[in-house]
Amino acid sequence: xxxxxxxxxxxxxxxxxxxxxxxxxxxxxxxxxxxxxxxxxxxxxxxxxxxxxxxxxxxxxxxxxxxxxxxxxxxxxxxxxxxxxxxxxxxxxxxxxxxxxxxxxxxxxxxxxxxxxxxxxxxxxxxxxxxxxxxxxxxxxxxxxxxxxxxxxxxxxxxxxxxxxxxxxxxxxxxxxx
Amino acid sequence: xxxxxxxxxxxxxxxxxxxxxxxxxxxxxxxxxxxxxxxxxxxxxxxxxxxxxxxxxxxxxxxxxxxxxxxxxxxxxxxxxxxxxxxxxxxxxxxxxxxxxxxxxxxxxxxxxxxxxxxxxxxxxxxxxxxxxxxxxxxxxxxxxxxxxxxxxxxxxxxxxxxxxxxxxxxxxxxxxxxxxxxxxxxxxxxxxxxxxxxxxxxxxxxxxxxxxxxxxxxxxxxxxxxxxxxxxxxxxxxxxxxxxxx
Ligand SMILES: Nc1ncnc2c1ncn2[C@@H]1O[C@H](COP(=O)(O)OP(=O)(O)O)[C@@H](O)[C@H]1O
Ligand SMILES: [Mg+2]
Numbered sequence: 001x002x003x004x005x006x007x008x009x010x011x012x013x014x015x016x017x018x019x020x021x022x023x024x025x026x027x028x029x030x031x032x033x034x035x036x037x038x039x040x041x042x043x044x045x046x047x048x049x050x051x052x053x054x055x056x057x058x059x060x061x062x063x064x065x066x067x068x069x070x071x072x073x074x075x076x077x078x079x080x081x082x083x084x085x086x087x088x089x090x091x092x093x094x095x096x097x098x099x100x101x102x103x104x105x106x107x108x109x110x111x112x113x114x115x116x117x118x119x120x121x122x123x124x125x126x127x128x129x130x131x132x133x134x135x136x137x138x139x140x141x142x143x144x145x146x147x148x149x150x151x152x153x154x155x156x157x158x159x160x161x162x163x164x165x166x167x168x169x170x171x172x173x174x175x176x177x178x
Numbered sequence: 179x180x181x182x183x184x185x186x187x188x189x190x191x192x193x194x195x196x197x198x199x200x201x202x203x204x205x206x207x208x209x210x211x212x213x214x215x216x217x218x219x220x221x222x223x224x225x226x227x228x229x230x231x232x233x234x235x236x237x238x239x240x241x242x243x244x245x246x247x248x249x250x251x252x253x254x255x256x257x258x259x260x261x262x263x264x265x266x267x268x269x270x271x272x273x274x275x276x277x278x279x280x281x282x283x284x285x286x287x288x289x290x291x292x293x294x295x296x297x298x299x300x301x302x303x304x305x306x307x308x309x310x311x312x313x314x315x316x317x318x319x320x321x322x323x324x325x326x327x328x329x330x331x332x333x334x335x336x337x338x339x340x341x342x343x344x345x346x347x348x349x350x351x352x353x354x355x356x357x358x359x360x361x362x363x364x365x366x367x368x369x370x371x372x373x374x375x376x377x378x379x380x381x382x383x384x385x386x387x388x389x390x391x392x393x394x395x396x397x398x399x400x401x402x403x404x405x406x407x408x409x410x411x412x413x414x415x416x417x418x419x420x421x422x423x424x425x
Binding site for chain 2: 128131157161
């Protein structure tokens with residue numbers, strides 16, 4: 001994904017200033033995906049170049065002369081296509097932890113069990129923090145934010161289980177490494 | 179909500195956690211068949227603290243829980259419950275301390291099916307010698323705390339799994355028990371009911387009870403102030419939530 005599609009989705013609600021887009025983007029991802037304002041304007045100018053957004057010329061400039069952006073018909077089409085298309089595994093960033101453990105297993109002299117233990121504690125601390133965050137969200141919190149935190153909890157949980165699995169598999173003497 | 183502390187309860191010495199285990203070893207059996215279930219475990223659980231114990235099957239979690247509540251005695255090392263060294267107690271004194279201080283919740287088989295929920299919860303108090311009417315009042319108060327105020331006159335079989343487990347927690351807490359030991363209390367439940375159980379445990383800890391929870395579910399362990407990972411009878415590592423509760 002893309003910040004691109006996130007911004008298009010926000011602009012679908014109506015024209016917005018860059019700083020507004022940034023605040024709304026962070027709010028709808030429960031501040032788990034911080035954006036800096038530079039990223040917002042860089043993305044907007046690429047979207048403008050591609051004809052997916054335009055400067056909202058009728059819109060008032062604010063007192064600092066900042067300009068509002070609006071989604072174009074091509075932008076709407078692109079957004080519809082994005083929602084219709086499932087995310088494929090290849091689009092997701094490679095998981096550094098998986099690579100690290102695979103390397104740890106095959107690199108001589110690395111204490112794999114220690115790598116797993118350290119990660120498991122760290123992952124659990126992250127899970128504890130997420131659980132706290134979820135507990136402090138009140139009933140009025142937007143569903144979008146709650147779902148984002150839920151998603152991160154499920155990910156952390158899966159990572160925790162996978163680490164337990166790695167530990168169990170590596171503890172079992174194999175034929176090559178009796 | 180909580181009644182004044184009974185006069186016959188010895189307060190724990192200042193600053194002493196509800197449970198303090200130091201260098202605990204537990205060997206089941208003898209000779210060649212001996213199983214080293216715990217190999218030198220030290221663990222404190224303070225009032226108001228929820229501690230989760232995780233670890234693979236056979237790593238010693240249940241043994242740890244039984245020792246913490248005085249259901250079992252260590253082969254070596256010290257277990258102190260509310261400031262009393264369990265080794266120094268006679269079997270009668272141990273039984274007494276255990277009944278007054280600790281409550282247990284297991285995965286299932288917690289309630290007597292022929293008694294109502296309120297009667298089940300009042301049972302430990304009646305065993306303590308408390309009059310029936312007072313025991314019932316205490317039972318209803320603690321049922322309210324776990325969100326079962328209206329279900330006291332039902333029978334366990336008429337409750338959902340999650341409600342039954344909350345009733346078991348109420349029974350484990352009645353009479354100001356300051357230590358709650360729960361061994362896989364969410365084990366047989368779906369996530370919704372499991373979430374209710376963990377919330378009740380969290381609330382009881384926040385209200386000052388020391389809670390020791392065995393679970394294999396990371397999502398429930400994450401509600402704890404501290405998570406301890408057992409492996410082959412030893413604490414392999416632990417995770418504390420936030421610096422304010424880390425000790
Ligand atoms: N009463 C007992 N007699 C003999 N061995 C036991 C007894 N209780 C537990 N064990 C053994 O001690 C080890 C730890 O058991 P337990 O504490 O039940 O682990 P967990 O709850 O983590 O699965 C296991 O190897 C188990 O077989
Ligand atoms: Mg067990």
